[in-house]
Amino acid sequence: xxxxxxxxxxxxxxxxxxxxxxxxxxxxxxxxxxxxxxxxxxxxxxxxxxxxxxxxxxxxxxxxxxxxxxxxxxxxxxxxxxxxxxxxxxxxxxxxxxxxxxxxxxxxxxxxxxxxxxxxxxxxxxxxxxxxxxxxxxxxxxxxxxxxxxxxxxxxxxxxxxxxxxxxxxxxxxxxxxxxxxxxxxx
Amino acid sequence: xxxxxxxxxxxxxxxxxxxxxxxxxxxxxxxxxxxxxxxxxxxxxxxxxxxxxxxxxxxxxxxxxxxxxxxxxxxxxxxxxxxxxxxxxxxxxxxxxxxxxxxxxxxxxxxxxxxxxxxxxxxxxxxxxxxxxxxxxxxxxxxxxxxxxxxxxxxxxxxxxxxxxxxxxxxxxxxxxxxxxxxxxxxxxxxxxxxxxxxxxxxxxxxxxxxxxxxxxxxxxxxxxxxxxx
Numbered sequence: 001x002x003x004x005x006x007x008x009x010x011x012x013x014x015x016x017x018x019x020x021x022x023x024x025x026x027x028x029x030x031x032x033x034x035x036x037x038x039x040x041x042x043x044x045x046x047x048x049x050x051x052x053x054x055x056x057x058x059x060x061x062x063x064x065x066x067x068x069x070x071x072x073x074x075x076x077x078x079x080x081x082x083x084x085x086x087x088x089x090x091x092x093x094x095x096x097x098x099x100x101x102x103x104x105x106x107x108x109x110x111x112x113x114x115x116x117x118x119x120x121x122x123x124x125x126x127x128x129x130x131x132x133x134x135x136x137x138x139x140x141x142x143x144x145x146x147x148x149x150x151x152x153x154x155x156x157x158x159x160x161x162x163x164x165x166x167x168x169x170x171x172x173x174x175x176x177x178x179x180x181x182x183x184x185x186x187x
Numbered sequence: 188x189x190x191x192x193x194x195x196x197x198x199x200x201x202x203x204x205x206x207x208x209x210x211x212x213x214x215x216x217x218x219x220x221x222x223x224x225x226x227x228x229x230x231x232x233x234x235x236x237x238x239x240x241x242x243x244x245x246x247x248x249x250x251x252x253x254x255x256x257x258x259x260x261x262x263x264x265x266x267x268x269x270x271x272x273x274x275x276x277x278x279x280x281x282x283x284x285x286x287x288x289x290x291x292x293x294x295x296x297x298x299x300x301x302x303x304x305x306x307x308x309x310x311x312x313x314x315x316x317x318x319x320x321x322x323x324x325x326x327x328x329x330x331x332x333x334x335x336x337x338x339x340x341x342x343x344x345x346x347x348x349x350x351x352x353x354x355x356x357x358x359x360x361x362x363x364x365x366x367x368x369x370x371x372x373x374x375x376x377x378x379x380x381x382x383x384x385x386x387x388x389x390x391x392x393x394x395x396x397x398x399x400x401x402x403x404x405x406x407x408x409x410x411x412x413x414x415x416x417x
Contacts, residue, residue, distance in 0.1 A: 009257075016253060022241050028243035038246060042253050048256055108236050113253055131202070131237040159198040162233055163226075 001061055005052050016045055019062075023069045026128045029116055030073045040076055044069040059142075062135075066143045070125060078122065108166075115165040119158055126151055127158035188218045191225050201230040 008086035023044060028037040047068050055064065116124060129140045130151070141151045193216045199205050200213045217224050 012257070013250075016250065020245060020249065024243045024245055025240070034243070037243070038249060041245075042249070042256065045253055046256055046260065049260060066403075107231065109240060112233065112236050113240070131234060132240055134238060156198055159233065159273075163198075163229060166229070166233065167414065170232070 001052070001055055001057070004049075005055070007080065012049065015048075019065055020045075022133060023065070026066070026125075026133060027069055027073045027126055029113070029132070030070075030121070030124065031076060032117065034119060036076060037073075040069065040072045043072055045080070047072070056149070063139055063142045066129070067145075068136075070143065074121070108169075111166060111169050115162050118165065123154050123158040123161065126154035129164075130155045188212045190216075190220060190223055191216070194226055197223070197227050198230050202234050288366055335389070 001015075002017065020041060023041045024037060025073060027040050027044075028034065031037045031040065044065065048065055055061070116127065119127065125144065128144060129135045130137065135143075137148055137155075139149055140155075141148045144151065146154075193213055196205060196209060196213050200210065203214060217227055
């Protein structure tokens with residue numbers, strides 16, 4: 001960060017390569033659109049560059065960059081709530097464009113992705129930072145700006161909600177695997 | 188430990204966040220409860236899949252677009268610094284205050300020394316008409332070639348109007364026998380014109396022509412009336 005403050009663009013480039021994936025992992029799952037998520041990640045790096053001189057070395061850099069990114073993502077979500085965006089495929093007259101039926105998620109990762117998107121925003125953010133990004137609880141608390149106990153409570157609530165949402169799917173898969181095993185045994 | 192208590196701790200147990208006595212109790216309960224073992228397995232699957240979720244892919248030109256934006260930012264920063272004027276020096280009032288105070292004192296002393304007559308005028312409490320008359324004094328040129336008589340020191344417009352009226356009355360008495368009470372709305376310039384033989388000032392010399400409306404005589408002293416009218 002010292003090198004970036006002195007204007008070293010090589011250091012800035014290496015920082016971008018280190019954090020762009022992590023940020024996209026979190027922000028891409030907060031926002032539904034890939035293009036919006038990329039714009040937010042880009043804006044995060046631009047803000048880091050603009051305010052590089054005001055960075056306080058007492059704080060952790062990853063906490064700082066995640067805070068900027070999440071605030072920008074939240075602003076984007078609030079904007080989407082104010083102006084309702086309609087997908088062109090929802091509008092009448094575009095049924096012919098939907099020639100391929102949407103593929104239902106069958107594997108657990110896809111199912112989990114869909115379930116994460118349906119979580120309330122504050123639980124979703126805490127879950128993504130803790131369980132997906134595997135950040136320590138203390139760092140998550142700093143990024144979100146809430147007490148440690150609140151973070152633990154939100155993460156626990158997110159896990160329980162995901163378990164309930166995935167229960168039917170997992171039971172179905174369990175039943176399927178049992179019947180397959182039975183068939184194999186018979187054979 | 189009961190199932191209800193154990194299930195509330197399963198998510199933290201599966202993410203290896205439980206420690207101490209609670210961890211031991213949950214482990215012992217799971218050893219003897221198949222239902223809770225199934226729940227623990229489900230939580231473990233979710234935790235494993237969450238940590239292995241594939242990274243969201245970025246577009247190929249992401250870095251290029253970002254560096255272009257950063258380059259624009261650097262350009263605007265440099266340009267702003269080049270065109271901004273230098274910061275004005277910060278004025279420390281502690282240093283400047285004595286100098287300002289001394290200059291103010293010197294100016295005050297100079298002004299008080301150069302204008303003693305004004306002070307006297309204030310002390311003398313000149314009348315309103317005299318003060319206003321003094322303004323006209325400034326209009327009068329210093330060296331009027333037409334002037335044959337030196338202006339009186341106590342000249343005032345009111346007195347001049349009174350004098351002019353007296354001359355007018357006298358001339359009216361001489362020209363027609365109607366006497367007082369026949370003074371119509373007129374102007375001093377006209378009066379001055381009619382009494383031009385007596386008034387040494389050439390009316391056309393002055394750029395500013397004072398126009399004073401003199402109303403009908405109500406029986407008061409002419410000089411008082413002239414001043415009051417003004």
